[in-house]
Structure formats: C-alpha cells, structure tokens
Amino acid sequence: MLFERRLPNRLENVNAFIKEALVQFSRLSLPESDIFHLKLVLEEALTNAMRHGNRLDPDLFVDVSVELQGEKLIMKVKDEGRGFDFSKVPDPTHRDNKEKPNGRGVFLIKQLMNEVEFFDGGSGIKMTKFLDR
Amino acid sequence: MSLQVRVEEREPEVFVVAPVGEVNTDTYLELEKKVNEVIPKAKALIFDLKEMTYISSMGLSIFFRVKQKLGEKNAKFLWVDPQPQIQKVFDVMKVLPDAMVASLEEADEYLDTFLDGVQKGKIDPKTPHDKGA
Numbered sequence: 457m458l459f460e461r462r463l464p465n466r467l468e469n470v471n472a473f474i475k476e477a478l479v480q481f482s483r484l485s486l487p488e489s490d491i492f493h494l495k496l497v498l499e500e501a502l503t504n505a506m507r508h509g510n511r512l513d514p515d516l517f518v519d520v521s522v523e524l525q526g527e528k529l530i531m532k533v534k535d536e537g538r539g540f541d542f543s544k545v546p547d548p549t550h551r552d553n554k555e556k557p558n559g560r561g562v563f564l565i566k567q568l569m570n571e572v573e574f575f576d577g578g579s580g581i582k583m584t585k586f587l588d589r
Numbered sequence: 590m591s592l593q594v595r596v597e598e599r600e601p602e603v604f605v606v607a608p609v610g611e612v613n614t615d616t617y618l619e620l621e622k623k624v625n626e627v628i629p630k631a632k633a634l635i636f637d638l639k640e641m642t643y644i645s646s647m648g649l650s651i652f653f654r655v656k657q658k659l660g661e662k663n664a665k666f667l668w669v670d671p672q673p674q675i676q677k678v679f680d681v682m683k684v685l686p687d688a689m690v691a692s693l694e695e696a697d698e699y700l701d702t703f704l705d706g707v708q709k710g711k712i713d714p715k716t717p718h719d720k721g722a
Contacts, residue, residue, distance in 0.1 A: 467614055467615075468615070470614050470615075471613060471614065471615050488674075489674060489677075492643070492674045495643070496645060496678070499613060499614060499645045500645060500646055503614050503645075503647070548682065549682060549683040554653065557650050557653075560646035560649060560650070560682060561645075561646045563681075563682070564646060564678070564681065564682065567681045568681070
C-alpha cells in the first residue's frame with residue numbers, strides 16, 4: 457500500500473489530498489502524461505464520491521487508497537452512499553447528452569485508466585493504471 | 590494549483606479569455622464568473638488555452654455552458670492553442686471540436702470573415718457554420 461486516507465466529506469479536501477498524492481506519484485518515475493491522468497481521475501472519483509455518493513453530507517467520509525502491485529497502480533475510492541447503477545451512466549459524448557453535465561467524470565475515468573471496476577453497488581470504484589516506466 | 594483569468598477585449602465586442610493555471614473543483618467557479626461577466630457584451634469569445642495546465646470535468650462543463658449562452662445570442666465561441674494533455678482530454682470528451690482553431694491569429698481571421706459576412710448580410714448567424722456556436 458502506497459498510502460490510504462479517510463477524508464472528511466468536504467470538497468476542499470479533494471485538492472489537498474491530490475497534492476499529497478502527487479508527491480507520492482513523483483517518486484515513481486512516471487511520465488508526465490500518466491501523472492496528469494492519475495491526478496484527473498482522482499479528482500473525478502473523489503468529487504463524484506463526495507457530491508453524488510455522500511451528497512455533500514459533511515458528517516460522512518470518503519476512503520481512498522493507492523497501491524502499487526508490480527507495474528500496476530491501483531486506486532480505490534469508496535463513499536458511504538447507496539451506490540448507483542453504473543450501467544446507466546449516459547455516454548456524455550453522444551450528441552443527445554453533450555449538454556448534460558452528468559457522466560463526464562465516470563467517462564473520463566474509463567477512458568484514461570486501463571481497468572475500472574465498481575464495487576459495493578457502485579459506492580466504490582477501483583481504478584487500475586498499467587505503468588509504463 | 591491556483592488559477593488566474595486574463596480577459597482582453599481584442600477588438601470591440603470580441604473578447605479573449607485566458608485561464609492561467611488549473612481549472613479544477615476549487616477554481617472553476619472563478620473562471621465561470623469572469624466569463625459570465627463578458628458574455629453579455631460579446632459578439633465573439635475566444636478561450637486562449639495556451640497557459641491552462643489542467644482541466645477537470647467541472648471545468649469542461651463551462652465550455653458547454655458558454656457555447657450554449659453565446660449560441661442563444663448568436664455570438665461565436667472559439668478556443669485556441671491547448672497544451673497536449675488538455676487537447677487529449679478535449680479529444681476524449683469530444684469537446685466542441687468545431688470550435689477549435691490553431692491560434693489567435695487564425696481565430697482573428699475566421700472571426701473577421703464571419704463578422705464581416707454577418708454585417709453585409711451574407712451570413713445568417715443563426716445558421717450553423719464550420720466553427721463555433
């Protein structure tokens with residue numbers, strides 16, 4: 457395990473955590489583009505967890521962990537909400553959905569990570585990046 | 590991870606908005622506020638992205654809202670010169686590809702032709718064109 461945190465459910469904690477994560481990522485000798493993508497998917501997963509999962513309830517928490525398994529970087533984000541039906545997230549690039557704000561974060565995560573799995577009914581997301589070092 | 594937003598009236602009613610830094614969960618409202626101040630006065634708005642180093646889905650939403658608002662008043666929207674990482678995000682999300690031009694000079698050229706055509710009655714601004722809203 458590289459690191460794990462239990463973040464109080466406040467959006468201002470997202471970028472503070474990301475700043476800390478970037479220090480850890482910088483030790484892994486990753487290409488700049490990988491760092492950019494890891495930072496972006498972390499922000500998307502954490503803001504989704506706080507906004508949609510925990511519905512901005514400041515009494516709840518989001519658990520986040522980052523693990524290195526060989527050349528795989530695995531990040532998990534878990535909120536305390538009821539989850540969601542991830543099969544029903546609309547494709548935000550479809551012309552009928554382009555003006556709709558929902559779905560862009562999950563779509564970006566799926567595009568930028570090598571593997572994405574939801575668990576606990578959608579209240580958790582596991583994102584895997586194959587590292588190219 | 591801060592954001593500065595430079596706004597310049599390049600020619601009468603043609604504004605250039607240049608985000609400098611990161612457009613993320615913490616900063617996107619700052620960019621949107623500046624853009625909303627300009628929209629009522631603009632017949633064309635250009636996002637100069639040369640110094641924008643990061644954007645998350647919250648920031649991307651601004652692009653769609655700006656396009657919609659400008660479209661409602663038949664004003665043009667263009668964006669120029671994104672950094673490669675940002676360009677990739679835009680490509681993945683299919684963010685308004687028809688509003689992208691290579692440089693401010695090309696944007697000027699395009700807008701001159703477009704606005705001249707509108708003034709002389711040769712172009713109906715409500716009809717879709719090659720670029721922008």
